[in-house]
Every structure is written in structure tokens, then in C-alpha cells.
Amino acid sequence: MVEDTVMNNTAKEAILQRIRAALGDEQTGWGARKKSAREDTRNLKTERGYRTHSEMNKQQRVRLFVRHVEEYKARVSEISEQELPQTVADICSAEKVEKLVIPPGLDEKWLPGPESGLTYLSDEPDQLSHDELDNSDAVLTGCFRAVAQTGTIVLNAGLGQGRRALTLIPDFHICVVRREQVTGIVPEVFWELEPVIREEGAPVTFISGPSATSDIELDRVEGVHGPRRLHVVIV
Amino acid sequence: MASSQTGIQPPFEKTARSFLENTQLRGNLGHATRTIRDKRQGVVDEMPDWEELREAGRQIKQKVMQNLDHYLLQLEESVTGAGGVVHWARDAAEANRIILDLIKERGETEAVKVKSLTTDEIGLNKALEKEDILALETDLAELIVQMAGDEPSHILVPAIHKNRTEIRDLFREKLGKPDLTDNPAELTEAARRYLRKKFLSANIGISGSNFAVAETGTVAVVESEGNGRMCTTLPQTLISVLGIEKIIPTWQDLEVFMQLLPRSSTAERMNPYNTFWTGTTDGDGPQEFHLVLLDNGRTRVLADPAGRDTLHCIRCSACLNVCPVYERTGGHAYHSVYPGPIGAILTPQLRGLSDKSAASLPYASSLCGACYEVCPVKINIPEILVHLRGRVVRHNKSRGGIRGRVNPERLGMKLLAWTLRSRSRYERAQKVARKGQRWFMHDEVISKLPGMLSGWTDKRDLRPVPEQTFREWWRTRS
Numbered sequence: 142m143v144e145d146t147v148m149n150n151t152a153k154e155a156i157l158q159r160i161r162a163a164l165g166d167e168q169t170g171w172g173a174r175k176k177s178a179r180e181d182t183r184n185l186k187t188e189r190g191y192r193t194h195s196e197m198n199k200q201q202r203v204r205l206f207v208r209h210v211e212e213y214k215a216r217v218s219e220i221s222e223q224e225l226p227q228t229v230a231d232i233c234s235a236e237k238v239e240k241l242v243i244p245p246g247l248d249e250k251w252l253p254g255p256e257s258g259l260t261y262l263s264d265e266p267d268q269l270s271h272d273e274l275d276n277s278d279a280v281l282t283g284c285f286r287a288v289a290q291t292g293t294i295v296l297n298a299g300l301g302q303g304r305r306a307l308t309l310i311p312d313f314h315i316c317v318v319r320r321e322q323v324t325g326i327v328p329e330v331f332w333e334l335e336p337v338i339r340e341e342g343a344p345v346t347f348i349s350g351p352s353a354t355s356d357i358e359l360d361r362v363e364g365v366h367g368p369r370r371l372h373v374v375i376v
Numbered sequence: 377m378a379s380s381q382t383g384i385q386p387p388f389e390k391t392a393r394s395f396l397e398n399t400q401l402r403g404n405l406g407h408a409t410r411t412i413r414d415k416r417q418g419v420v421d422e423m424p425d426w427e428e429l430r431e432a433g434r435q436i437k438q439k440v441m442q443n444l445d446h447y448l449l450q451l452e453e454s455v456t457g458a459g460g461v462v463h464w465a466r467d468a469a470e471a472n473r474i475i476l477d478l479i480k481e482r483g484e485t486e487a488v489k490v491k492s493l494t495t496d497e498i499g500l501n502k503a504l505e506k507e508d509i510l511a512l513e514t515d516l517a518e519l520i521v522q523m524a525g526d527e528p529s530h531i532l533v534p535a536i537h538k539n540r541t542e543i544r545d546l547f548r549e550k551l552g553k554p555d556l557t558d559n560p561a562e563l564t565e566a567a568r569r570y571l572r573k574k575f576l577s578a579n580i581g582i583s584g585s586n587f588a589v590a591e592t593g594t595v596a597v598v599e600s601e602g603n604g605r606m607c608t609t610l611p612q613t614l615i616s617v618l619g620i621e622k623i624i625p626t627w628q629d630l631e632v633f634m635q636l637l638p639r640s641s642t643a644e645r646m647n648p649y650n651t652f653w654t655g656t657t658d659g660d661g662p663q664e665f666h667l668v669l670l671d672n673g674r675t676r677v678l679a680d681p682a683g684r685d686t687l688h689c690i691r692c693s694a695c696l697n698v699c700p701v702y703e704r705t706g707g708h709a710y711h712s713v714y715p716g717p718i719g720a721i722l723t724p725q726l727r728g729l730s731d732k733s734a735a736s737l738p739y740a741s742s743l744c745g746a747c748y749e750v751c752p753v754k755i756n757i758p759e760i761l762v763h764l765r766g767r768v769v770r771h772n773k774s775r776g777g778i779r780g781r782v783n784p785e786r787l788g789m790k791l792l793a794w795t796l797r798s799r800s801r802y803e804r805a806q807k808v809a810r811k812g813q814r815w816f817m818h819d820e821v822i823s824k825l826p827g828m829l830s831g832w833t834d835k836r837d838l839r840p841v842p843e844q845t846f847r848e849w850w851r852t853r854s
């Protein structure tokens with residue numbers, strides 16, 4: 142272990158030294174660069190001439206989001222929040238879902254009652270095993286944000302979303318997005334994620350349509366490793 | 377030393393010839409590059425601020441290269457602070473050794489792995505195999521390539537050289553499923569089932585990474601299939617290899633690349649899955665995270681101010697898809713995990729010009745400039761190609777005036793010999809030679825190119841011509 146550390150430090154010093162030599166720190170005369178001049182370049186502001194905000198209103202954002210999600214061949218429903226339990230029950234019965242995974246912190250008002258015949262698999266107090274998740278039929282979650290420009294759902298493992306495995310192993314993901322959670326363009330969601338990353342270092346996942354491959358003669362086949370079906374419910 | 381791909385590699389033009397004879401491969405590749413190319417144009421045209429994004433991307437990368445030492449130290453600190461462990465590797469052997477030790481210390485013999493050019497570059501799978509550790513490739517295409525004991529031919533679609541019947545036969549044999557048909561959906565399903573078992577029980581995951589944020593320690597994997605999520609989420613221990621040039625300063629900078637990369641790469645507004653993780657998180661995902669920072673020739677690239685921009689590459693593969701030379705000669709001809717225009721400038725710089733195969737690569741281009749136009753971070757590939765050709769010539773001269781195997785005249789002779797072996801070939805070649813002369817005398821630009829390129833076009837014409845000859849194509853461009 143001590144040896145490893147020594148090795149690692151040697152490699153580290155060597156690489157740093159190579160970089161400094163490559164950038165001309167150690168030369169003299171022509172071609173030599175002052176280290177301070179390099180440091181100045183670090184403080185240069187990147188010209189961000191690209192759009193950082195969109196002009197779309199809420200209605201436009203939601204429309205665009207729906208259009209893009211549908212292009213990925215994910216399903217979309219738009220309903221009011223009161224209709225959620227019924228919609229979830231309908232989706233589950235149509236897709237033959239019996240065992241539904243529920244992340245911690247999910248709003249219980251979203252869930253269909255016992256008449257739906259659904260079995261809920263909860264991730265607390267004990268975490269579900271990989272096999273339990275594999276044997277489930279679907280997972281129901283909320284999200285952190287959605288992005289209209291790209292049809293992306295953003296998860297940050299927050300309340301009502303659960304740890305990453307919950308939205309990865311089950312074959313069917315039902316994701317509830319509130320209309321006000323739909324942002325316009327990509328930079329806006331990065332801006333909103335910044336405090337989440339800085340303060341909690343939470344894992345973030347972007348989902349843009351179900352898993353896909355075009356690896357066999359470029360024929361797109363939906364559903365390789367991630368959930369094969371995605372249903373977005375907008376409330 | 378700079379690469380695991382030791383041993384003598386044949387120069388570009390030699391393999392290009394055998395590729396030109398393989399109609400299946402050319403068909404697949406032509407279809408693929410055209411499809412992606414058209415789609416890409418569509419999603420790029422959607423973006424009114426595409427040029428501003430490219431410029432921001434270029435500036436960010438330039439800043440990184442100017443201060444690479446600083447950002448690496450910052451990244452080390454932030455990753456460590458977030459619960460990860462950082463390792464430094466000067467070359468491929470060192471990186472492989474670090475990873476091998478990590479796996480052995482945990483008593484494991486198998487790892488699930490997500491496609492990564494960087495781990496291909498260091499020859500990780502082979503290095504692990506030697507010590508009886510299986511790094512199982514989990515991308516569909518990579519699995520196909522791994523099962524066939526082959527080499528990937530396209531950054532993005534590595535199995536593009538295999539058709540569905542070949543894949544069916546491979547799966548029938550290796551997955552023990554004699555009844556499989558060649559329907560892509562059915563083939564995908566067979567692979568899914570096989571790999572799923574592996575994912576759920578794996579203890580070690582191995583990945584590359586597309587970006588790492590110095591400021592926060594966040595590492596990003598961008599993918600389509602979901603195996604990246606599987607590998608970075610389910611195993612207890614995650615080992616990621618990061619080429620030191622992949623670093624970016626701030627979280628905000630990611631917004632630039634997360635717009636540039638998907639549209640340039642798979643021609644999507646956003647690729648299906650992106651995973652961003654910051655060290656480790658209690659109760660979620662791997663509880664151990666190791667980040668291996670890899671040099672392996674990158675500092676050598678950095679040392680040449682005229683070639684340095686090569687390190688800006690975000691491996692989108694847009695330049696491959698627009699490259700006429702790549703489309704007609706195939707990925708394998710580049711003898712490197714980095715094919716196409718980017719490979720032609722990156723490989724010789726990573727490996728150094730004493731590597732004859734690598735030194736032939738700067739000539740594998742017609743300098744048409746299409747690659748520069750599409751590059752999302754504005755790498756001026758043609759300019760760097762010309763610069764490297766100059767370096768190759770100087771390098772060879774300094775070796776006692778013998779220009780070795782990159783000697784264009786010598787190659788011309790070899791080709792002639794090959795042509796003369798068959799009468800029909802010879803007759804066609806004569807025609808070509810006549811045209812070729814005219815071509816060389818009248819075209820100022822082309823006459824400056826070394827004989828290698830003419831050798832390539834000769835080969836081109838020895839085959840039946842499907843769409844457009846190189847020269848026809850050249851005229852429409854130049």
C-alpha cells in the first residue's frame with residue numbers, strides 16, 4: 142500500500158512536470174512562457190454567446206416537450222393531478238403491471254387504491270435487492286425537471302425519485318412531470334442543477350426516450366439495457 | 377510506450393486496399409455514414425446558436441489545455457473530497473496495472489465494462505485477460521466485436537462491418553442459441569438477457585468518461601443503450617479511466633458540451649441516457665469510486681503548439697461521417713482505436729512519429745476540410761494534418777535521409793508490382809496512370825501531395841466504382 146502511494150505520487154509528479162514542460166514553463170528565451178501568463182488565461186471569461194434562456198412560455202414549453210418525447214416513441218398522457226391514481230391504474234392494467242416499485246417520498250395521493258390489485262414494492266426501510274427490482278414490472282417516480290428543447294427528463298435521486306437503480310432495473314418507467322417542471326433549453330437545467338451538485342453532489346441522470354441501439358445494420362431497436370418502455374404523465 | 381498497440385502495424389494504405397475489396401463492409405459503412413450525416417445536419421440546423429456553442433466549446437478546451445496541471449489538481453481534490461480515489465497513470469501499462477490491482481485486491485475475476493475508446497487505447501481487456509480477468513463488454517456492438525475477437529471499425533458503431541447474418545451466427549455459437557433468426561430485435565433481446573444476468577451480479581464496473589468537471593469532481597458518461605448506467609450504478613466498485621484532456625473547468629461548461637456532443641455524435645437532440653456522478657453517494661450506486669487519470673502520450677501532444685488543439689476532441693465521430701477517405705477505406709485501415717480524420721492527427725501525435733504506421737496517417741486525407749466544418753469544437757484538422765506531414769518529413773530526414781516506409785515513391789512501386797500481377801488489373805491501371813498524370817500536372821494543390829494519395833486513388837479505380845470516383849468528388853469540392 143505504501144509502495145502504491147509512492148508509485149502514484151511519482152506518476153503524478155511526472156505527469157504534472159510533463160505538462161509544465163509541454164506548456165513551456167521551463168524554457169528560457171524564445172518560446173518561453175511565464176507561468177503567470179498561463180494563469181491569466183484561466184481567468185478569461187468564456188464567451189457564452191449561445192442562448193442561456195428561452196423565450197417560450199409555459200404552454201409552449203410543455204407542447205414542445207410532449208412533441209419531442211413522442212418522437213422518442215415514449216408514451217405521453219396529459220391529465221390533472223386528481224386523475225393521477227386512475228391514470229396510473231389504467232396504465233398499469235394496460236401494460237399488465239402487477240408489482241410496482243415506489244421510491245421513498247413519493248406522494249401517496251398519486252397511488253391507486255387496493256381495488257387496482259397492484260402490489261407496491263417500497264425501497265424503505267430496507268432497500269430492494271437487484272433481483273427484487275428485476276422481478277418487478279414497473280417503477281413510478283416524479284422527476285427534478287424536464288427539458289422541452291430535447292425531450293429530456295432529469296432525475297437527481299431526490300424525494301419521489303429514489304436511488305438510481307430504481308429507475309434502471311425495472312423494465313417500465315412511469316414518470317410524472319408537473320407542467321411547471323418543464324424548462325425550455327439545456328442551459329437552464331444546468332443552471333438549476335448547479336446547487337444540487339455543489340451542495341449535495343447528488344447523482345444526476347438525463348433520460349431522453351427509452352434505451353435504444355442502432356448497432357445492427359443501423360436499424361434502431363428500442364430497449365437494450367435500460368427500461369424498454371417509458372410513459373411520461375404530465376400533470 | 378505510448379500505446380498498447382505495439383508490434384508492427386501495416387501502414388494505412390495497405391489495409392485500405394483490402395477494405396476496398398470488401399464490398400459488404402463498404403456497403404455497411406457507406407449506408408451508416410450517410411444516414412448519420414443527414415440526420416446530424418437536421419439537428420444542427422435546428423440550433424440558431426450552433427456557431428456560438430462551437431466557439432464556447434473551443435474556448436473552454438483551449439483554457440483547459442493552457443492550464444491542464446491546475447485543473448488536474450483541482451479535479452483530484454474535488455473527487456477525493458466527494459469520496460472517490462484518484463490514480464495517476466503515465467502510460468497504458470501503468471493504467472492497466474492500477475486497474476488490475478484494484479480488481480485483484482477485491483478478489484474478483486470479472487467486471488462489466490461500458491464501451492470506451494480510452495480503455496481500448498490502453499488495451500485494458502487484453503491486459504486483464506492475461507491475468508485471467510474478464511472485462512465483459514456490454515454495448516451491443518462491443519459485445520459483438522469482443523465475441524468475434526475483432527477490432528471496432530467506427531467510434532460510434534463499432535460493429536458496422538458486421539451484417540445481421542454474421543451477428544446471428546456469432547450469437548448462435550457464443551450464446552448457445554441455435555434457433556436465433558437474424559431479426560435485429562431478436563438479436564438485441566438475446567444480448568439483453570445474457571448481459572442482464574451479468575449486470576445484476578457484477579461487483580466491479582469499468583467505464584471511460586466523456587467529461588470530468590474540475591470544480592465539482594463530477595464525471596459524465598453519455599450513452600444510448602443503458603449499459604453505461606448499469607455499469608456505473610449497480611456494481612459495488614466503479615473504476616473509470618479518464619484521458620487527462622477530458623477535463624473541463626466548471627459545471628456550467630457542461631451545458632455547452634451536452635448540446636454539442638449528442639447532435640454531432642448520434643445526431644440526436646439528446647442521447648437516451650446521461651449519467652453524472654460526483655464521487656460516491658451513501659446508499660446509491662457504487663460505494664467505491666476510482667478515477668484513473670491517463671497521460672499515455674497526451675502530454676506529448678500538448679507539447680506541440682501547432683498540434684495541441686487535437687486534444688480538444690470530444691470523440692463525437694462527426695468528422696468520420698463526413699470524411700470521403702474514411703467512408704471509402706473503413707475504420708480498420710487506421711490501425712488505431714481512433715479512426716478517421718481525428719485518428720489521422722491524434723494517433724501519430726500520441727504514438728510519436730517513429731511509429732511507421734502512425735506516421736503514414738497524416739497522408740490519409742485529401743484535405744477537403746469537411747471535418748473542420750462539422751467539428752463541434754472547431755479543431756482545424758486539415759491544418760494540423762499539413763503540419764504533421766511536415767513533421768513526418770523532417771523526422772524521416774533526420775533519420776539519415778532514408779524515408780523508410782513512408783516513402784511515397786517506394787509505395788508507388790509496391791502498388792505497381794501488385795497491379796502487374798494480373799492482366800486485367802494491369803489494363804485498368806494503365807488507364808488510371810494516364811489520367812493520373814494529367815491530374816498531377818494540372819492540379820496545383822494535388823501535385824503538392826505526396827505519392828501516397830495517388831497510390832490510394834489508383835487503388836480506388838482498380839475496383840468497380842459505385843457512386844463517384846475520388847477525382848470526381850475532388851473536383852466538386854476543390
Ligand code: SF4
Pocket residue numbers: 640688689690691692693694695696718747750751752753754755
Ligand atoms: S475531431 Fe471534432 S469532429 Fe472529430 S471526433 Fe473529435 S470532436 Fe468530433
